[in-house]
Amino acid sequence: MNIIVLIKQVPNTTRVELDPKTGNLIREGLLSIMNPDDLHAVEAAITLKEACGGKVTVVSMGPQQAIDVISEAIGMGADEGILLTDKAFAGADTWATSFTLGRTIEKIKQYDIVFCGRQAIDGDTAQIGPQVADYLRIPQVTYVSEIEEVHERHVIVKRRLEDGFERIHCRLPALLTVIGELNRPRYPMIDRLIRACRDKAPIQIWNAADIGVKTDQVGLEGSLTHVIKTFAPKFKREGKILEGTTEAVVRELIQKLKESEGATACKAFASTCRI
Ligand SMILES: Cc1cc2nc3c(=O)[nH]c(=O)nc-3n(C[C@H](O)[C@H](O)[C@H](O)COP(=O)(O)OP(=O)(O)OC[C@H]3O[C@@H](n4cnc5c(N)ncnc54)[C@H](O)[C@@H]3O)c2cc1C
Numbered sequence: 001m002n003i004i005v006l007i008k009q010v011p012n013t014t015r016v017e018l019d020p021k022t023g024n025l026i027r028e029g030l031l032s033i034m035n036p037d038d039l040h041a042v043e044a045a046i047t048l049k050e051a052c053g054g055k056v057t058v059v060s061m062g063p064q065q066a067i068d069v070i071s072e073a074i075g076m077g078a079d080e081g082i083l084l085t086d087k088a089f090a091g092a093d094t095w096a097t098s099f100t101l102g103r104t105i106e107k108i109k110q111y112d113i114v115f116c117g118r119q120a121i122d123g124d125t126a127q128i129g130p131q132v133a134d135y136l137r138i139p140q141v142t143y144v145s146e147i148e149e150v151h152e153r154h155v156i157v158k159r160r161l162e163d164g165f166e167r168i169h170c171r172l173p174a175l176l177t178v179i180g181e182l183n184r185p186r187y188p189m190i191d192r193l194i195r196a197c198r199d200k201a202p203i204q205i206w207n208a209a210d211i212g213v214k215t216d217q218v219g220l221e222g223s224l225t226h227v228i229k230t231f232a233p234k235f236k237r238e239g240k241i242l243e244g245t246t247e248a249v250v251r252e253l254i255q256k257l258k259e260s261e262g263a264t265a266c267k268a269f270a271s272t273c274r275i
Contacts, residue, residue, distance in 0.1 A: 037117025075188025091220030102135030
């Protein structure tokens with residue numbers, strides 16, 4: 001079984017802070033890690049390889065330093081990695097990212113399952129998995145929480161819903177996006193990790209030309225959406241706790257509602273109240 005895992009390097013925080021002047025993410029002082037859901041995707045791929053045989057290839061698009069998460073995945077047991085890095089890939093929206101990853105998978109050719117995390121903790125869109133499956137014209141199952149059966153031409157998986165599960169029979173090749181419930185990721189083995197970090201093998205580095213795309217098809221130029229402005233919401237309203245007897249509190253509340261500007265509905269409501 002040939003398995004591809006898409007992994008993303010993300011800042012080690014869910015509290016993303018923005019530079020108020022530039023609107024860019026403040027990355028200084030933030031460590032980078034493998035996106036948490038992607039650890040579960042790597043673990044699922046390795047477990048499957050151990051059970052069925054085959055090969056696990058991890059792919060990451062990012063700056064040169066994203067090689068660290070590829071090394072980590074190889075340390076865990078993946079067989080090889082591909083780092084997609086090129087100035088032309090920078091500034092990609094989710095469409096351009098999915099297109100780049102899709103073209104890479106087409107170039108790899110041989111695959112039965114593509115694993116993704118459900119969502120990245122920085123971009124947070126959860127669009128890449130579904131978009132890559134759509135690009136490749138293969139079936140997809142999102143929110144996979146259990147892999148029940150794996151056969152040569154199909155899998156049976158459980159998909160987490162808000163209030164239950166769906167049990168799905170899915171033909172292969174397919175793309176599965178996984179959630180943390182699926183498994184417990186293993187730690188990298190130190191000798192494998194050292195080899196991957198020191199020798200950078202078996203890691204290939206591919207650029208736009210390697211996957212046969214023009215630079216205006218990827219990155220900022222190839223993106224269909226452009227961010228006009230990024231900002232953190234300002235919390236203007238302050239809460240106030242009214243104190244006193246119930247009657248006094250209600251009286252004060254009604255008075256405040258009547259006084260509040262622009263709160264037409266509240267005023268209308270308040271004018272009907274009599275105490
Ligand atoms: C208009 C726009 C402009 C943007 N400009 C920039 C920019 O200038 N610089 C920038 O860094 N980001 C930029 N982004 C964010 C970037 O597009 C997203 O980070 C990227 O497309 C992945 O989306 P996500 O983080 O929401 O991933 P999700 O869809 O939440 O990720 C789901 C899964 O997809 C896989 N995956 C996601 N990204 C990758 C990847 N890069 N490599 C391998 N697997 C992956 C992983 O398995 C992950 O768990 C921009 C986004 C938009 C919408």
